[in-house]
Amino acid sequence: MAYGSSGRILRVDLERGSCTFEQIDEATYRLYPGGKALAAWLLLRERAFDAEPLSPGNVLVFAAGLLTGAPASTASRFTVAARSPLTGAYGESEAGGYWGPELKMAGIEAIVVSGRAAQPTYLSIGEDGATLRPAAHLWGLDPREVQQAIRAERGDPYVRVLQTGRAGENQVRFAALVNELKHFNGRTGMGAVMGSKNLKAIAVRGKRLYVRNAHDPKPIAEIGKALTRRVKDHPQAWDMQQKGTPGLMDVLNSAGMLPTRNFREGVFEGIARIGWDAYEREILVGRGTCYSCSIRCKREVEVTEGPHRVDRAYGGPEYETLQGFGGYCGIDDLQAIAKANELCNRHVLDTISTASTIAFAMECFEAGLIGPQHTGGLDLRFGNTEAMLEMVDRIARREGLGDLLAHGTRHAARVIGGGAERFAIQVKGQELPMHDPRGKVGVGLGYAIGECGADHLYAVHDTMLVNPQSLSFQAAIPLGVEALPARDLGERKARNYAILENWSSFGKVVGLCFFGPAPRSFIRVDEVLELTRHATGWPLTLEDLLRIGERATNLARAFNVRAGLGAADDCLPDRLFEPIPAGPMAGVGISRPDFEASMQALYRIKGWDPATTAPTRERLRNLDIEWVADLLEA
Ligand code: SF4
Numbered sequence: 001m002a003y004g005s006s007g008r009i010l011r012v013d014l015e016r017g018s019c020t021f022e023q024i025d026e027a028t029y030r031l032y033p034g035g036k037a038l039a040a041w042l043l044l045r046e047r048a049f050d051a052e053p054l055s056p057g058n059v060l061v062f063a064a065g066l067l068t069g070a071p072a073s074t075a076s077r078f079t080v081a082a083r084s085p086l087t088g089a090y091g092e093s094e095a096g097g098y099w100g101p102e103l104k105m106a107g108i109e110a111i112v113v114s115g116r117a118a119q120p121t122y123l124s125i126g127e128d129g130a131t132l133r134p135a136a137h138l139w140g141l142d143p144r145e146v147q148q149a150i151r152a153e154r155g156d157p158y159v160r161v162l163q164t165g166r167a168g169e170n171q172v173r174f175a176a177l178v179n180e181l182k183h184f185n186g187r188t189g190m191g192a193v194m195g196s197k198n199l200k201a202i203a204v205r206g207k208r209l210y211v212r213n214a215h216d217p218k219p220i221a222e223i224g225k226a227l228t229r230r231v232k233d234h235p236q237a238w239d240m241q242q243k244g245t246p247g248l249m250d251v252l253n254s255a256g257m258l259p260t261r262n263f264r265e266g267v268f269e270g271i272a273r274i275g276w277d278a279y280e281r282e283i284l285v286g287r288g289t290c291y292s293c294s295i296r297c298k299r300e301v302e303v304t305e306g307p308h309r310v311d312r313a314y315g316g317p318e319y320e321t322l323q324g325f326g327g328y329c330g331i332d333d334l335q336a337i338a339k340a341n342e343l344c345n346r347h348v349l350d351t352i353s354t355a356s357t358i359a360f361a362m363e364c365f366e367a368g369l370i371g372p373q374h375t376g377g378l379d380l381r382f383g384n385t386e387a388m389l390e391m392v393d394r395i396a397r398r399e400g401l402g403d404l405l406a407h408g409t410r411h412a413a414r415v416i417g418g419g420a421e422r423f424a425i426q427v428k429g430q431e432l433p434m435h436d437p438r439g440k441v442g443v444g445l446g447y448a449i450g451e452c453g454a455d456h457l458y459a460v461h462d463t464m465l466v467n468p469q470s471l472s473f474q475a476a477i478p479l480g481v482e483a484l485p486a487r488d489l490g491e492r493k494a495r496n497y498a499i500l501e502n503w504s505s506f507g508k509v510v511g512l513c514f515f516g517p518a519p520r521s522f523i524r525v526d527e528v529l530e531l532t533r534h535a536t537g538w539p540l541t542l543e544d545l546l547r548i549g550e551r552a553t554n555l556a557r558a559f560n561v562r563a564g565l566g567a568a569d570d571c572l573p574d575r576l577f578e579p580i581p582a583g584p585m586a587g588v589g590i591s592r593p594d595f596e597a598s599m600q601a602l603y604r605i606k607g608w609d610p611a612t613t614a615p616t617r618e619r620l621r622n623l624d625i626e627w628v629a630d631l632l633e634a
Pocket of ligand 1: 073074075076096097288289290293294295296297298513514515516
């Protein structure tokens with residue numbers, strides 16, 4: 001096999017209770033070298049687009065990246081993918097932590113899980129192979145108890161455990177997965193797919209160092225050491241270490257684009273009580289990290305007194321969670337927000353969709369579309385802390401209104417009726433993250449065209465590439481992007497977006513965190529290229545890397561076309577075309593004609609038919625995957 005990969009795929013058939021290994025050849029590996037690319041290829045090959053998402057026919061893939069486990073900062077990520085129960089589209093979510101590197105160290109590139117086990121089961125992987133074990137005794141437990149029990153059964157405290165939680169067992173459509181209690185595959189409901197298969201956890205332990213597989217390990221280690229030394233000298237990396245993502249709260253509020261009360265406003269009056277200073281002063285107790293990463297952006301929080309005690313074992317709220325359960329729900333009680341984060345993490349729920357779904361229900365309640373008869377007497381108004389916390393539990397347990405909200409805002413709005421759709425701030429069924437595209441419209445292009453629905457990690461945000469003298473823009477020059485105003489929505493912005501999406505997609509193929517490579521942070525473009533060259537021994541160019549990223553995105557798009565999605569699904573919620581009412585961004589909305597023109601330009605640039613949104617045969621041929629055109633025409 002080639003360097004950088006064992007080429008081994010573990011196939012788990014839960015119906016038959018079998019675990020077998022398959023070897024992929026080097027030609028396949030070159031086209032789909034890991035992570036997003038490998039997962040999307042496997043899902044297309046298995047025709048998962050034909051399966052009901054929560055049926056045994058759906059296929060769940062876990063794929064390590066090409067660089068996952070390399071001794072270099074942020075090389076910790078792995079991909080989980082399946083047809084999403086939240087969107088019905090291609091579903092995918094990346095996580096860091098320690099599980100992905102461990103899978104790679106066990107000599108496995110990907111796991112393909114099919115069928116449904118008759119009883120709760122967990123998958124145990126070690127140097128001696130893979131086995132399925134009973135998990136009825138783990139069903140319904142907190143993640144910490146599950147992790148402890150599996151480690152005790154394996155007699156090894158270093159076993160890495162990836163698991164679904166109560167929300168996944170109950171098939172909440174935005175249930176997540178967690179490894180090491182703090183690292184989440186948050187989006188698109190992969191936890192629900194795992195729960196629907198009666199698969200509680202995957203425990204893995206491996207002992208093969210990454211460098212044993214690499215073509216040239218020495219320069220990889222040298223780049224890794226240089227990155228560790230660089231953190232303090234690099235403003236973006238250092239800021240992430242000092243504040244983590246919660247540092248964004250004050251920045252976005254000052255700019256007037258902090259999504260507040262279900263995207264109705266862009267400034268939150270309670271910012272001083274839930275912004276970074278308050279976070280650091282009142283709840284922060286530690287910093288955490290992922291495998292080999294010197295940025296250490298993870299926060300740990302604790303509350304030991306008062307009505308909302310919070311256990312630091314479950315980490316601390318990231319920016320999305322902080323604002324999601326904060327200003328987005330009209331709440332300025334930091335301890336309660338930390339509690340909501342802990343509850344989501346114990347139930348293993350996606351915090352973005354959970355918070356957004358509650359904010360949607362709050363707006364429905366205030367508009368009189370639902371009332372106390374639906375909420376079990378809860379006064380579900382914006383700002384009601386206790387009601388917010390209660391709804392997190394009810395969604396996870398699917399009790400009362402929580403059962404409806406567990407389907408996400410798109411479905412809930414259809415059931416509630418009366419115009420509730422205008423309060424469902426989602427794309428393709430997935431709720432928007434806490435980034436307002438009215439202030440950075442390239443993010444809106446990503447929300448609209450992204451294969452998973454609204455997500456903020458398809459491409460680096462516009463604001464990083466405004467100033468041509470900035471560190472971030474200078475670092476992005478090798479990619480061929482232009483410096484453009486954040487609210488520019490012309491053809492040049494569409495071109496920038498397409499390049500940046502390919503670059504981010506490549507990061508997901510190789511398993512680098514979004515907060516690692518330039519222009520977002522401190523790994524230079526040439527260093528990403530060098531890491532990949534030294535891992536594989538292939539004479540790659542930067543253009544090759546961008547093509548690998550583009551190929552992965554085209555596979556995911558083809559999945560969506562086969563799943564029945566079309567141009568009408570590449571849209572934005574109406575609210576984003578309305579002006580923000582007050583603050584520094586008062587009066588600013590997205591121009592619908594400009595947005596539509598930019599989407600047409602983006603289809604042209606990507607080589608996708610604007611009528612069907614399918615990649616053209618010519619583009620697929622250019623990407624060396626013409627077989628996908630046959631699949632689309634079949
Ligand atoms: S930057 Fe943060 S999330 Fe990314 S790998 Fe490092 S510690 Fe993990």
